[in-house]
Amino acid sequence: MKVLMFGWEFPPHISGGLGTACYGLIQGMNVHKQEVIFVVPKLWGDEEPVADFVNASGVTVDYRERRFKKLWKNLTYLEVNSYLVPYLGPKAFKKYTDYAIHDRTDVDESIFSTNYQFSGKYGKNLMEEVSRYALVGAQIARDRSDFDIIHAHDWLAYPAGIAAKEISGKPLVVHVHATEYDRSGESVNFPVFEIERAGMHAADHVVAVSQLTKNICVRKYGIPPEKVTVLHNAVLDASIITSSYQKKVPEKIVTFLGRITYQKGPEYFVEAAKKVIERDPKVRFVMAGSGDLLNKMVDRVAELRMGTKFHFTGFLKGDDVDHMYAISDVYVMPSVSEPFGIAPLEAVRHNTPVIISKQSGVAEVLNNAIKIDFWDVDAMADAIFGLLHYPSIARMFTELGADELKKLKWEHVAAKLVTVYDKILAQRA
Amino acid sequence: MRTVCFYFQVHQPYRLKPYRFFDIGEDHYYWNDYLNRNVIQKVAQKCYLPMNSLLLELIQRYQGRFKVAFSISGTFLDQMEAYAPDVLESFQRLVATGHVELLNETYSHSLAALKSKDEFFALVHKHQDRIKELFNGYSPKVFRNTELIYSDDIGAMVAELGYQGMLTEGAKHVLGWKSPNYVYSNAKNPNLKVLLKNFRLSDDIAFRFGDKTWGDYPLTTDKFVNWLNALPKEEPVVNLFMDYETFGEHQWAETGIFDFMRHLPEAIFTQSNFTFSTPSEVVADLSPVSSIHVPTPISWADEERDLTAWLGNDMQDEAFDRLYELEKKIRKIKDPELLRDWEYLQTSDHFYYICTKFFSDGSVHEYFSPYDTPYDAFINYMNVLSDFILRVETASKK
Numbered sequence: 001m002k003v004l005m006f007g008w009e010f011p012p013h014i015s016g017g018l019g020t021a022c023y024g025l026i027q028g029m030n031v032h033k034q035e036v037i038f039v040v041p042k043l044w045g046d047e048e049p050v051a052d053f054v055n056a057s058g059v060t061v062d063y064r065e066r067r068f069k070k071l072w073k074n075l076t077y078l079e080v081n082s083y084l085v086p087y088l089g090p091k092a093f094k095k096y097t098d099y100a101i102h103d104r105t106d107v108d109e110s111i112f113s114t115n116y117q118f119s120g121k122y123g124k125n126l127m128e129e130v131s132r133y134a135l136v137g138a139q140i141a142r143d144r145s146d147f148d149i150i151h152a153h154d155w156l157a158y159p160a161g162i163a164a165k166e167i168s169g170k171p172l173v174v175h176v177h178a179t180e181y182d183r184s185g186e187s188v189n190f191p192v193f194e195i196e197r198a199g200m201h202a203a204d205h206v207v208a209v210s211q212l213t214k215n216i217c218v219r220k221y222g223i224p225p226e227k228v229t230v231l232h233n234a235v236l237d238a239s240i241i242t243s244s245y246q247k248k249v250p251e252k253i254v255t256f257l258g259r260i261t262y263q264k265g266p267e268y269f270v271e272a273a274k275k276v277i278e279r280d281p282k283v284r285f286v287m288a289g290s291g292d293l294l295n296k297m298v299d300r301v302a303e304l305r306m307g308t309k310f311h312f313t314g315f316l317k318g319d320d321v322d323h324m325y326a327i328s329d330v331y332v333m334p335s336v337s338e339p340f341g342i343a344p345l346e347a348v349r350h351n352t353p354v355i356i357s358k359q360s361g362v363a364e365v366l367n368n369a370i371k372i373d374f375w376d377v378d379a380m381a382d383a384i385f386g387l388l389h390y391p392s393i394a395r396m397f398t399e400l401g402a403d404e405l406k407k408l409k410w411e412h413v414a415a416k417l418v419t420v421y422d423k424i425l426a427q428r429a
Numbered sequence: 430m431r432t433v434c435f436y437f438q439v440h441q442p443y444r445l446k447p448y449r450f451f452d453i454g455e456d457h458y459y460w461n462d463y464l465n466r467n468v469i470q471k472v473a474q475k476c477y478l479p480m481n482s483l484l485l486e487l488i489q490r491y492q493g494r495f496k497v498a499f500s501i502s503g504t505f506l507d508q509m510e511a512y513a514p515d516v517l518e519s520f521q522r523l524v525a526t527g528h529v530e531l532l533n534e535t536y537s538h539s540l541a542a543l544k545s546k547d548e549f550f551a552l553v554h555k556h557q558d559r560i561k562e563l564f565n566g567y568s569p570k571v572f573r574n575t576e577l578i579y580s581d582d583i584g585a586m587v588a589e590l591g592y593q594g595m596l597t598e599g600a601k602h603v604l605g606w607k608s609p610n611y612v613y614s615n616a617k618n619p620n621l622k623v624l625l626k627n628f629r630l631s632d633d634i635a636f637r638f639g640d641k642t643w644g645d646y647p648l649t650t651d652k653f654v655n656w657l658n659a660l661p662k663e664e665p666v667v668n669l670f671m672d673y674e675t676f677g678e679h680q681w682a683e684t685g686i687f688d689f690m691r692h693l694p695e696a697i698f699t700q701s702n703f704t705f706s707t708p709s710e711v712v713a714d715l716s717p718v719s720s721i722h723v724p725t726p727i728s729w730a731d732e733e734r735d736l737t738a739w740l741g742n743d744m745q746d747e748a749f750d751r752l753y754e755l756e757k758k759i760r761k762i763k764d765p766e767l768l769r770d771w772e773y774l775q776t777s778d779h780f781y782y783i784c785t786k787f788f789s790d791g792s793v794h795e796y797f798s799p800y801d802t803p804y805d806a807f808i809n810y811m812n813v814l815s816d817f818i819l820r821v822e823t824a825s826k827k
Binding site for chain 2 (some may be wrong): 064141180247248249250284285288293295298299302307308309311312313314320
């Protein structure tokens, strides 16, 4: 079987977990001798040659193709949100935006120019890049007939998947790594939601990274539950990391590591820290990462008068991330909504006991962890205190957690994915 | 007699290096030597050296009729010794003329007066020793507290230390209808005379001199002398207090600030009946007209003339309280290295960098801060302080 996959990023050039998950999945597919054509907006040239890579920036789109024009028309809604015009009724607004998009020749021309340089980032031209990526998807689907199924990762690649399905008639699987509800809570960005909805509906089957995410697909996007399969993520390497990096402070260290944004629930970590420090001053808390809530957290820590016990490291990369895990006595992931959340598994690899929110996908696969509701700062504080003071739990978690990790292999995920593919193709035949 | 009293503040802090969480417990050196050296050497070229040589020239030309006063912080003295000995020599030459007065302050430009009498006294004594050592046994008679911070209580402490006079801001909300151009006395101890900064005329030079949008731009010596002459005849003293970096650094040479100062004494001597005096001369020559009541501390900073540039937001208060909690332990330990760091960490600038008052428009605070935001400043300071606390705890267990 040969799969045409659309992603948005690939290691080593990644900004989140999506690229890593794609890499793991492809590794797993290779174990089962499944071929993958992997399309990314921009190839840097230093990617590990695990798949038949296609660089979208190098694909020439034949803009004379009549079907592409039609596809493009359907994509116009993508850019609507860049025009915020007050005091127009719904009809007038539609007229205005349709006009604005179709008569803005610069957009049309750059979208339809034969070559288009993607940034492959998440910048302000994101919607334009997503539209153009869809056209590239269509072009690839027209040029190549050597694939059996299409697989698109997250909303950025859904339009490409839909376009490829339309041109080739081959079945489409969309893979939901996250939804707009995870990223933004209830204040969703409508155009993004709309793309997600369209992708899930156009797909022959939906893959969700957790039961939690599946529930969102069903409840918020109206997808029938039988159309969604849960495939939990895995880890690339389950080996235990023994770092020689030594802690230099006498106190125990409790760590939050991730983006400091609404989704990750940093404020609950801060409040729990205060409760722990009141009972045990011999603990240090570390918030590693950056994000739009960083300054708010700094303010709150000062307000709670725990600035000498609660530290901020800024964004960590490379060895510093490993060092941070290595010197942590407890790792906390208090996410408000986490489709999966690979970071706690990294902590387990460093023999660090973890506390995770029940609102995370990883809670479905990791048994040897303390699970709390993200908002329950009392329970979080209790759990932190317990793991710090009753070493037997921590010891059990590290021993058993290591065994659990070994079961989370990408080849198992890939095997399940292949059965999903087989079922879809069988239904078609 | 009517007189003009110039006092210049000379200070640079020991700025912290970027100090990471990972450094806590391991790296006990906190100072950004490269940046600190660069700042001193850059400002030496733009301000300290040319202005010192101009002042020497004026003092010699007028044979002592022109005179000024300096307060030089201990952190500046230390850095000058290490990074710019030629600047130190030029200050020593000025003091040797006998027409340049030195004031005392807290050694590390600290806010200790607001927190601890013991620490305040210790830092004043250290500054006294340092001035004696570097300036041929010189012993100041007049005191100026960090950022001209003053209150009735602080004044009383300064009187207890034996000073005859103290400088502070002529803050409008304290003076009301009263004029800053008289000598006042401390409300608790009338033996201490209080000199108040004439902030309008001081800031005309220090802040507005090069401002082309200012209605009175350009400021000429004729104009300035006219303003002095326009003051009520019975007002005896005009206190012009400002940062020394005004000359060549805050106001660049291109604004003509050096030429203004070069010609100001001549203009004052020929077009007015004003003389020049140092703070101790003013204190000796003039009697106080009344006492001045300052129950809550004032300073020379910002429009508010209060403490909010250094203290008041949660981050500043947290940093300040955590630092001074250590005082008793530090006294017991008597470790010279810990003591040095303890003193340098008290420098008011560290707290100034954490000020969020001008977050939106930046302005003066941003100009002086080595950090991008007050949050960065807080994080870095707290990381350093956390390491320092560990060292203090380890040392007090010994």
